[in-house]
Every structure is written in structure tokens, then in C-alpha cells.
Amino acid sequence: xxxxxKSLTIGFAVIASTWASxxxxxxxxxxxxxxxxxxxxxxxxxxxxKVSGAQSASVPDTIPIDGLEVHxxxxxxxxEMHNFDVTSSVTYAYTILPLRAGQFKIPxxxxxxxxxxxKTPELALxxxxxxxxxxxxxxxGTQSGQASVGSKLAFADLVIAKKEAYVGEMIPAEIRLxxxxxxxxxxxxxxxxxxxxxxxxxxQQPRExxxxxxxxxxQVYTFKTAxxxxxxxxxxxxxxxxxxxIVMPRRPSTSPRTRPRSPLDLFNLDDPFSDxxxxxxxxxxxxxxxxxxxxxxESVSLNIKPLPPNAPPNFSGAVGNFTMTSxxxxxxxxxxxxxxxxxxxxxRGNFDRMSAPALEDERGWHKYPPSSKFKxxxxxxxxxxxxxxxxxxxxxxxxxxxxLVFSYFDPVKENYATLxxxxxxxxxxxxxxxxxxxxxxxxxxxxVGITPSPAPKPADILYQMNALGAPKSFTPIxxxxxxxxxxxxxxxxxxxxxxxxxxxxKSGDRERQRILAREQEMSRLLRELxxxxxxxxxxxxxxxxxxxxxxxxxxxxxxxxxxxETVATTFDLDEEERVRLQRLLARSDELSYxxxxxxxxxxxxxxxxxxxxxxxxxxx
Amino acid sequence: MRILPGLSxxxxxxxxxxIAQPATQFAKANQEYAAGDFKAAITDYEELVRSAADTPxxxxxxxxxxxxxxxxxxxxxxxxxxxxxxxxHPEAQANLxxxxxxxxxxxxxxNRWEQGLTFADSNQFAISAxxxxxxxxxxxxxxxxxxxxxxxxxxxxxxLISGYSIFALSELEHGxxxxxxxxxxxxxxxxxxxxxxxxxxxxxxxxxxxxQIASRRGDWIYATLPNNLRGWLPANSAEPVRM
Numbered sequence: 001x002x003x004x005x006k007s008l009t010i011g012f013a014v015i016a017s018t019w020a021s022x023x024x025x026x027x028x029x030x031x032x033x034x035x036x037x038x039x040x041x042x043x044x045x046x047x048x049x050k051v052s053g054a055q056s057a058s059v060p061d062t063i064p065i066d067g068l069e070v071h072x073x074x075x076x077x078x079x080e081m082h083n084f085d086v087t088s089s090v091t092y093a094y095t096i097l098p099l100r101a102g103q104f105k106i107p108x109x110x111x112x113x114x115x116x117x118x119k120t121p122e123l124a125l126x127x128x129x130x131x132x133x134x135x136x137x138x139x140x141g142t143q144s145g146q147a148s149v150g151s152k153l154a155f156a157d158l159v160i161a162k163k164e165a166y167v168g169e170m171i172p173a174e175i176r177l178x179x180x181x182x183x184x185x186x187x188x189x190x191x192x193x194x195x196x197x198x199x200x201x202x203x204q205q206p207r208e209x210x211x212x213x214x215x216x217x218x219q220v221y222t223f224k225t226a227x228x229x230x231x232x233x234x235x236x237x238x239x240x241x242x243x244x245x246i247v248m249p250r251r252p253s254t255s256p257r258t259r260p261r262s263p264l265d266l267f268n269l270d271d272p273f274s275d276x277x278x279x280x281x282x283x284x285x286x287x288x289x290x291x292x293x294x295x296x297x298e299s300v301s302l303n304i305k306p307l308p309p310n311a312p313p314n315f316s317g318a319v320g321n322f323t324m325t326s327x328x329x330x331x332x333x334x335x336x337x338x339x340x341x342x343x344x345x346x347x348r349g350n351f352d353r354m355s356a357p358a359l360e361d362e363r364g365w366h367k368y369p370p371s372s373k374f375k376x377x378x379x380x381x382x383x384x385x386x387x388x389x390x391x392x393x394x395x396x397x398x399x400x401x402x403x404l405v406f407s408y409f410d411p412v413k414e415n416y417a418t419l420x421x422x423x424x425x426x427x428x429x430x431x432x433x434x435x436x437x438x439x440x441x442x443x444x445x446x447x448v449g450i451t452p453s454p455a456p457k458p459a460d461i462l463y464q465m466n467a468l469g470a471p472k473s474f475t476p477i478x479x480x481x482x483x484x485x486x487x488x489x490x491x492x493x494x495x496x497x498x499x500x501x502x503x504x505x506k507s508g509d510r511e512r513q514r515i516l517a518r519e520q521e522m523s524r525l526l527r528e529l530x531x532x533x534x535x536x537x538x539x540x541x542x543x544x545x546x547x548x549x550x551x552x553x554x555x556x557x558x559x560x561x562x563x564x565e566t567v568a569t570t571f572d573l574d575e576e577e578r579v580r581l582q583r584l585l586a587r588s589d590e591l592s593y594x595x596x597x598x599x600x601x602x603x604x605x606x607x608x609x610x611x612x613x614x615x616x617x618x619x620x
Numbered sequence: 621m622r623i624l625p626g627l628s629x630x631x632x633x634x635x636x637x638x639i640a641q642p643a644t645q646f647a648k649a650n651q652e653y654a655a656g657d658f659k660a661a662i663t664d665y666e667e668l669v670r671s672a673a674d675t676p677x678x679x680x681x682x683x684x685x686x687x688x689x690x691x692x693x694x695x696x697x698x699x700x701x702x703x704x705x706x707x708x709h710p711e712a713q714a715n716l717x718x719x720x721x722x723x724x725x726x727x728x729x730x731n732r733w734e735q736g737l738t739f740a741d742s743n744q745f746a747i748s749a750x751x752x753x754x755x756x757x758x759x760x761x762x763x764x765x766x767x768x769x770x771x772x773x774x775x776x777x778x779x780l781i782s783g784y785s786i787f788a789l790s791e792l793e794h795g796x797x798x799x800x801x802x803x804x805x806x807x808x809x810x811x812x813x814x815x816x817x818x819x820x821x822x823x824x825x826x827x828x829x830x831x832q833i834a835s836r837r838g839d840w841i842y843a844t845l846p847n848n849l850r851g852w853l854p855a856n857s858a859e860p861v862r863m
């Protein structure tokens with residue numbers, strides 16, 4: 001088989017370049033997220049710096065901050081493909097160990113992606129005194145976790161960042177499912193988290209890594225989510241349940257089973273990995289069999305506190321830590337014209353319970369219900385920015401849009417906070433409201449046109465109509481059968497016109513053919529007359545015929561109906577020529593009717609030339 | 621044979637009664653409106669609409685009844701229907717303006733082509749396209765058989781007029797007041813980015829706002845919104861203008 005190696009190489013190059021161009025076509029961007037922004041001293045926090053639109057980036061190994069120990073712990077890369085649109089990202093994980101209590105700021109870090117420099121946002125970390133957080137259920141990394149996991153083929157952990165929280169506060173959570181690396185665990189169902197009294201964010205795609213716990217290597221799948229309590233009280237969160245299939249050895253039939261075994265003590269031994277199956281990986285391929293095992297974690301206790309009373313009037317349930325910016329477009333309008341006021345709430349909290357900022361003073365304004373969109377900075381939607389667009393229309397002359405106010409509960413400071421934007425200066429012209437209300441268009445769209453009112457607005461609606469009138473159809477005329485049937489009229493007229501024209505042309509062709517035949521006959525006869533080798537009877541007969549044909553062609557009449565007078569008139573003959581014509585015709589008749597024997601057999605040269613000259617001289 | 625005249629009379633009277641019935645019901649609904657019984661008037665007008673007596677005045681009067689009931693969404697819908705049947709209905713134009721102001725309804729913006737095509741409606745453009753097309757075809761036929769240059773020039777002119785009319789017709793039919801025009805009848809209807817009540821909102825529409833339906837999926841409609849964005853709305857939150 002001959003393979004065109006050059007074509008193959010070019011094909012691979014095209015595919016590779018297409019993939020590469022799509023994978024890195026988007027300009028890179030960076031986000032930074034903390035797993036918990038309110039840890040206690042000694043409680044580990046994870047910082048993830050995610051660079052989207054790049055496969056690698058240059059990041060600092062450590063971040064020097066007084067009071068915090070920050071170290072890079074790992075890198076993971078993700079590729080996603082949607083409809084041939086490939087996106088890639090790389091995530092750099094850091095652990096942060098708070099050494100003392102206080103408020104810390106993690107300054108923006110410079111990330112280099114090729115020739116581009118990106119900066120992470122500044123992050124705030126409020127470290128509380130004492131060991132308050134870190135409620136993890138049998139975390140493998142802890143002493144108790146080691147004990148419970150060390151002899152298992154699979155384990156499940158529910159890691160909750162807090163033991164105490166407020167109603168509505170977003171609580172980051174991780175579900176970790178681990179499988180002994182040699183058991184080649186495969187998740188069949190779940191994980192499912194029992195969380196009555198909580199709303200949970202949808203579980204994201206798990207992060208996969210290898211961890212060594214108690215001297216054994218586990219393949220650990222980490223699912224991230226966030227929880228939010230809907231009512232106060234003490235809750236048991238969990239357990240997390242899942243079903244997985246793992247490879248276990250077939251036991252020899254001769255080996256008697258002496259005691260029942262638990263699903264996680266598969267080999268009747270304290271340590272299942274002491275089974276010879278695991279010491280012979282190749283043998284296990286033939287001897288092992290897959291079995292489905294349930295996995296269950298411990299529950300976690302959580303104390304949910306109610307929000308304090310005396311909430312601000314415009315508090316709508318936002319819990320977290322936020323900042324707000326606002327803007328308005330356009331800034332010069334007529335009375336009644338729409339203005340789009342955009343307010344952006346950025347921070348960390350329960351964005352799904354967040355309502356739009358309110359106008360401090362709504363008098364003199366008509367307010368339309370706002371729309372919103374959310375851009376999350378992390379996997380579970382705790383951090384990000386929510387943008388509200390609200391359309392306002394001034395009912396009177398104004399010189400500024402009143403400040404926007406937004407209230408939220410800060411669970412760290414344990415009090416309510418109200419953000420207040422500055423008044424936005426605008427110019428409102430005119431007095432009369434316009435006739436049309438059009439929604440403000442986003443800045444990227446076309447400009448909004450306000451059509452001036454063509455007539456003054458009536459004070460009330462006009463009178464009722466007394467006559468019902470003739471029914472009409474909503475169907476456009478071109479979709480009605482009558483419209484297309486009506487087209488048959490001109491179509492038939494056109495066909496009739498074309499038929500008539502074709503017929504006319506055909507009859508014209510017959511006339512032309514007749515004329516052509518006469519011309520050809522005349523030419524032939526003239527040639528014979530010039531040759532002169534014919535008898536006098538034929539000669540004069542031909543000459544008379546040529547005269548008749550010439551006359552017929554000139555007058556467009558039948559040559560048989562031509563008489564001497566017609567010839568004379570047609571060619572405007574004088575007396576002498578008339579005599580010559582008479583003589584020619586008489587001679588022709590004489591020879592025709594008297595027979596060929598009357599007279600000479602041959603015509604004289606002079607006579608022939610005279611006749612020929614006469615015939616040829618006949619012109620209109 | 622004797623019963624034939626009698627039968628003819630019965631048939632004639634029945635036909636006359638059938639013709640007179642909508643007018644009678646229309647007059648009755650008008651009386652109810654005049655007496656302030658707008659609910660009864662709406663019921664009678666709606667019954668006439670269901671009997672396919674689609675006249676501009678019927679939709680106009682129905683719009684007025686809804687206006688009195690402060691149901692501006694349905695009022696605007698019926699004024700729009702009156703104008704769809706008779707684009708130059710002056711009373712419907714005036715009342716529609718008033719209803720829009722009352723409801724603070726949002727309007728679709730006509731594109732720049734539509735703005736220049738207000739001198740005729742789509743039916744007039746369809747007729748002019750048909751006439752100009754046939755004039756063009758006859759002109760070409762005359763030129764083919766008679767070789768008259770004036771015939772060719774007139775044919776080209778007529779074909780251009782026909783093409784322009786078809787373009788204008790297409791713009792109007794696919795534009796703001798085209799076949800997809802619908803009116804939001806439920807107040808504060810939320811247009812979303814996906815067919816789920818929990819999906820993010822694109823725009824909240826006051827009753828009477830105009831949308832242009834692009835497609836339907838189950839109980840949802842995908843529509844162009846007054847801010848030039850597109851979004852999904854519950855199908856029962858808007859009604860098409862053309863029935």
C-alpha cells in the first residue's frame with residue numbers, strides 16, 4: 001500500500017495548526033479564587049490562579065505575604081471542545097497557611113503568557129483567631145482520615161469550609177472520592193449529597209489527582225460545590241453517597257470463606273492490598289473482576305445562624321462581601337427618553353439571591369424592571385460580578401440620576417452594609433413626553449431613535465365606531481390564492497401575444513420564399529438568354545417570362561397576371577421601349593403558338609442582343 | 621312548483637339574518653360599552669372576532685374596551701390588529717399612541733429600510749410588484765418581436781420597479797410590523813436566555829410591548845426584543861398581531 005507521505009504530513013500540519021489556532025485564538029485571561037476567604041489561624045486555604053486561553057504561563061512559585069505562608073502545590077490543564085471550538089486553560093494551585101489572625105490582602109500577581117502580561121485581582125483574606133473552621137469528615141489527610149481510609153479500596157469525604165454560617169451565606173464544599181490506584185475505580189452513580197435545608201450549586205466536573213494516604217496511592221476525584229442554608233438551626237450535612245465499580249481478584253474456589261466480609265474489606269484481610277493479586281499486576285488482568293461497591297462519607301454538623309434584625313429597607317438577601325460601580329447612557333436625553341443605568345456588583349457571596357440596586361429617590365422617574373447577567377470567576381459561582389441594567393425615563397427635567405443603593409449582610413463583620421453610588425450627572429431637555437418608548441439598547445448595538453410625535457397626544461381615547469365595516473383578512477395579499485389566480489390573466493395575454501407574433505412571422509417567411517423562388521427563376525432564365533444556345537421559341541419565351549418576373553417582383557404581384565400595360569407602367573417605358581416590348585411579346589406568342597418550325601432554327605446575334613439589352617434595361 | 625317561491629323567500633330571509641347578525645351583535649356590544657359594562661362588551665366583541673368578522677372597527681372598539689379595563693396589553697394588541705387590517709385607521713393610530721404611553725410599552729425599532737417604506741403597505745407593494753413584473757415581461761416580448769428600443773427601456777424600468785417592490789415587500793414582511801409581530805399581553809413578562817424559568821433574564825417587558833417571534837419551541841417562543849436582543853418568553857405571555 002502506497003501512502004502519500006507528503007499529503008499525510010500536510011494533512012496533519014493543517015489539522016494541528018487549525019487546532020492550535022482555535023485553542024489559542026482567544027486572548028488569554030486570568031482569574032484568582034480562594035477556597036475560603038475567612039479561615040482561622042492554622043487552617044489551610046487553597047488559592048487557584050486560572051489562566052484561560054493558554055496552555056502554560058509563568059507564575060510565581062511563592063507569594064511573600066507577612067503572616068501567610070503561600071506555596072505553589074500543583075498545576076492542572078483543561079481542554080474543552082464545544083462544536084469544534086477548543087478552549088484550554090491552566091490552573092495553578094497554591095496553599096495558604098495563615099500564621100496569625102488579621103485582614104490580609106493578596107496583592108495582584110503578574111502572570112506572563114507568552115509576550116502578554118496579566119494581573120490577578122487583589123484578594124482579601126480575613127483570618128480569624130483560633131481553630132474555628134475546617135470541618136472535614138474523615139479527611140484522608142488528617143490522622144483520623146488516615147486511620148479510616150488506610151485499609152480501604154475506596155473512600156468518600158465531604159469537606160466543608162465552615163462549621164458556622166449565616167442563612168443565605170455561600171459555603172464552599174468539596175466532595176472527594178478516592179479509589180486505590182490499583183483497583184482502577186470507576187464512578188457509576190453520584191456522588192449525591194444529602195443536604196436538607198440547603199440549596200446546593202450544581203456539581204462541577206471533578207478535578208482528578210493522585211494522593212498518597214497512609215503509604216497507599218489513591219486516585220482522588222474532587223467535586224466542588226457551594227451550599228447556602230435557607231433557614232437557621234443545627235443541621236447534619238451529608239452523608240455523600242456514590243456507587244463505583246472497582247477491580248477485585250477472583251478468589252480461588254478451593255479457598256474456603258471462613259467469615260463474611262464487608263464490601264470494603266474485600267479480601268477477608270485487614271489490608272486488602274496484601275492479597276497476591278496486587279503484587280502481580282499482570283496476573284490481575286486475568287484474575288480480577290469488576291464489582292460495584294457503595295461509597296459513603298461521614299456527615300458534617302453545621303450551625304446556621306439567623307441574620308440579625310434591623311436589616312436596611314432595601315436589603316434583599318445578599319450575603320457576602322461586595323463592591324459596586326454604576327454608569328448611565330446616554331447622558332443627554334429628552335423628558336421621557338429611556339436611560340440605561342448599568343450597575344455592577346463585584347465580590348464573593350450569594351449572587352443568586354441578589355436583587356438590583358434601588359434608586360435612592362424614585363420621584364420624577366419612571367422605572368422599568370431591570371435585567372441582569374452574571375459572570376462567575378470560580379467554578380461554583382461564589383465569586384464574580386453581576387451586572388444589572390435598568391431602564392429609567394425622566395418624567396420631568398433632571399440634572400442627575402439619584403444614587404443607587406445596595407445593601408448586603410457581611411458575615412465576617414457580622415453586620416449589614418449599604419453601598420451607595422454617586423449621583424450620575426445627566427442633562428434632560430424639553431418638557432413634553434415623547435410618543436414612543438423604546439428600550440435602551442446596549443452600547444454595542446445600534447443607537448436608539450426616538451420618533452417625534454406626529455400629532456399632539458389626545459387627553460383620552462377616541463370614540464367607538466358604530467359601523468362594523470367590511471371584513472378584511474390578515475393574510476397578506478401575496479399569500480392569497482386570488483392573487484396568484486389573477487396572474488393567469490396577464491400570463492394568458494402574454495401567451496396569446498407570443499402566439500400571434502410567431503404566426504405572423506411564419507406567414508412572412510412564406511412570402512419571402514416565394515420572392516426568392518422568383519428571383520432564382522429570373523436569374524436562371526437570364527443566364528440562358530446570355531448563353532444563346534437555345535432555340536428562338538425558348539429564347540423569346542424565356543425573355544417574356546423574365547419581363548413578367550421582373551414586373552411581378554417590382555410590384556409584388558403574381559407574374560402570370562402581368563400584362564404589357566403593367567410592365568410599361570412599372571418600368572415607366574417610353575414609346576420606343578413600348579414598341580420593343582410589344583415586339584418581344586408578339587414574337588414570343590408567335591413562336592409559342594405557331595410551333596418551332598416557323599422561321600429560322602437559330603436566333604441572329606443582333607436580335608439576341610437587342611432582346612437581352614431590352615430585358616436587362618428594365619429597372620424600376 | 622308552488623313551494624319554490626316560498627323556499628326562496630325562506631332562504632333569502634335566512635341569508636339576510638346571517639348577514640345582519642354580526643352587525644346586531646356589534647351594536648349590542650357598543651351599547652354595553654356606552655353603558656360602562658366593558659366586560660360584557662369585551663365578551664361580545666371577542667365572540668364576533670371568533671366568528672371571523674375581522675374588521676378594523678371591531679378590533680378598534682375591542683381595544684377601547686380593554687383600554688377602559690386598564691388592560692393595556694390587550695388594548696394595544698387590538699389596536700395593532702385594527703392597523704394591520706387598515707394601516708391608515710386614524711382613530712386606532714391615536715388610541716394606540718395613548719395606550720402605549722399609559723402602559724410604558726416598549727416598541728421595536730424599524731430598520732432603516734422600513735423607515736423609508738412607510739408610503740405604502742405590503743399589499744400595495746405586492747400589487748405594484750405584480751403589475752410592474754407583467755409590464756416588464758410584455759415589454760421584453762415586444763422588444764423580441766419588434767426590436768423597438770423604447771420597449772426594452774420600458775421593460776427594464778418595469779422590472780426594476782418590480783424588484784424594488786419585492787424587496788420592499790420582503791422588508792416589511794420580515795420587519796417590525798411583519799408576520800412575526802406579537803404583543804406582550806402579560807405585564808412584566810420576562811425574556812430569558814433559555815427555555816427555563818430559572819434561566820437568566822434578558823429583559824423584562826411591560827404589557828403592550830412589541831416583540832417579533834422568530835421561532836417556537838413547546839410552551840416557549842423565541843423572539844426579537846425591543847432592545848435588539850433576543851430571548852425566550854412563555855408562549856402565553858404574548859399574542860401575534862396577525863390571526
